[in-house]
Amino acid sequence: MRISIDHRTRYTFSEPQARVVQLLRMTPQDDGAQSVIDWSIDVDCDARLRRGTDGYGNISTMLYVDGPVDHVEIVVRGEAVTYAHAGPLTGTVETLPPVLFLRQTGLTRPDEAIRNFVSGVCGAVASPQRRAETLNIALFERLGLRAGRSPKARTAAEAFAQGEASTRDAAQVMIAAARAAGLPARFVSGHCLDGPNVRNHRSAHCWVEVHVEDLGWFGFDPSMGRQPGETYVRVAIGLDASDSTPLSGTRMGGGIEELDVAVHVEAGQSQ
Amino acid sequence: MNGAFDEIRGFPGDGAGRPEFAPLTKWLETMPRAELERRQQAAEAMFRQLGITFAVYGEAEADERIIPFDIVPRILTAREWTRLSAGLEQRVFAINAFLDDIYGARRIIADGKIPEELALCNPQFRPEVVGAHPPHNIWAHICGIDLVRTGPDDFWVLEDNARTPSGVSYMLEDREAMIRLCPELFQMFRVMPVDSYTDLLHQTMQRAAPVSAGGNPVCVILTPGHYNSAYYEHSFLADTIGVELVEPADLEVDDDRVWMRTITGRVKVDVIYRRIDDDFLDPLFFRPDSLLGVPGLLAAYRAGHVSIINAPGTGVADDKAIYSYMPDIVRYYSGSDPILPNVETWRCREPQALQYTLDNLEKLVVKLVDGSGGYGMLVGPTSSKAEIEKFRAVLIAEPHRYIAQPTLALSTVPTLVEQGVAPRHVDFRPYVLTQPDGVKLVPGGLTRVALKEGSLVVNSSQGGGTKDSFILADEGAVSC
Incomplete structure (x- = not known):
């Protein structure tokens, strides 16, 4: 399937800024399920862009804007061809072994409620893959999806307690739960043609990958209750x-x- | 003191003390106490005037204090130093090889020498720097290795400091004070000089520069600011070396290069000796809530346009849980047995070790794996029953955060205290520099002394002091 993406981010400042420095992780890479055909990052002011990679192997772009500047608009446009696939991910850039992704962070650290939920939902499920699938569906059913962007810095435990989650919250709760169940899990940011935010155009999408020993990484989208x-x-x-x-x-x-922020994800060739 | 070895007087019952240091013993016996005190006060007045002060965390009136100075030096002979320096060189070589491996190919894990989870799930392992290639594969350019001693030839590594070890200014200032106030001791002993440290440090900084920097790299020292407890040292080192002392706000990153703002325009920076923790280096990559830091610094570093001393991520090598594997790490990278042994360590994350620790709390020292400065630890033998029981609960709740070690009979050195000259426990922190052609050491280090009778805690934040450390060019006093 051919998917075109137009992702605009505009910062407007109430006072002119002397300098702006930004870190973008907005460039996809080829893997077994996608080929990037064309991709560009444009800025509407004097700026220097520097491409690199981060520790996880993501493509990073540093953006250095000279002031005085009262707004910055970043336009990321591109197209990718995606393929239907079954089974674990293939061809992804892996700089770190799965065990690293057992590490809980300040945002994902599970509380007792999440731990209880995990043991209740999949305590009896032996197969790691089934455990991840079960958690994904259970969270989808449990968490009411909140459209749009989530308030910053909400932790997985807070989102779980409120029972209402943005896509970002849902992904972090899934990560907290999977790690609590002994499964390496990681956050994935990206785009989805038929995701929950595709109609309001207010944000990109995010989901989760869970590692199953001897098999590899599997995608899970807890906001949609399915696998990507x-x-x-x-x-x-x-x-x-x-x-x-x-x-x-x-x-x-x-x-x-x-x-x-305005995100347009469409099927077929962009105009 | 419970039969502890005294570095000048020998073991209790050794009579007149170690013959090679007899002139010092005699000096101590003949010097009027009032004169010793006068000299000690003169040294402390000098330090106060220089502003060698520090702030103690968690005290209501965050008074600037000076670290107490003791006028009686500790002495190591040439033979003792030769063995120590060989051990330090071996250990720091291994630390750098470990860091380069753990952020690169991770061979040591593949070969099963350390548990993967212990290294990678350690908060000090920084995924942000995976794949970085610091010049010459040097990550920890400056290490402070904390040693303790229990007998004439028994030195142990208590702790590795591979992040931003402090205290080297005391090594240099204590020597200055001793030369000025006790010149006769330098007649008695041929003491190897330490003042080349700052030149060696400057050279270490220059030689750490990216190749692209050319022949005359611009080096700076990055301090969090004047409220930092070690600010004196930051400014002292910058002054002595002759490089700029900068705060994060003085630096900016543009086009993946680091620039220093000056009144005459901006200057490209090639090497940053930072005295700021990883968390506060770059808010874009590390703590986003940090107001400190230089946005983009990590991108410039990853792109190879600036060197950071020590490189971000070195904390994984000095974590106390990793420490217990250091003998294996040394063996793995150097191919030989460690010259300097570790102190026996029980990892409380392992059930058997935890049980042993809980059964023997009154005999053990228990420490946080990621703590420093003497905070959050239990010294069993000097703690009350109530303190031990309180600690027991903490330990049971989070055993993975702790390690336990035996209480060693730490060596003592005669020290001037209220009751006169009396033995007090000491440790020793030599500063080990790594350059492209190998490890460099000045013959010296920081001796910390626990001023309270019987105390084993030498940290300045816990009432410890410092004394000069004489490394001799030969085996004893000139006159013996």
């Missing part, structure tokens, strides 16, 4: 949302910033 297929474009991974976030930035200057 050919409607998904995988972009970046990390231990939690904070280290695989598409865009993080710092600015030098006062005032407040306003953020506007």
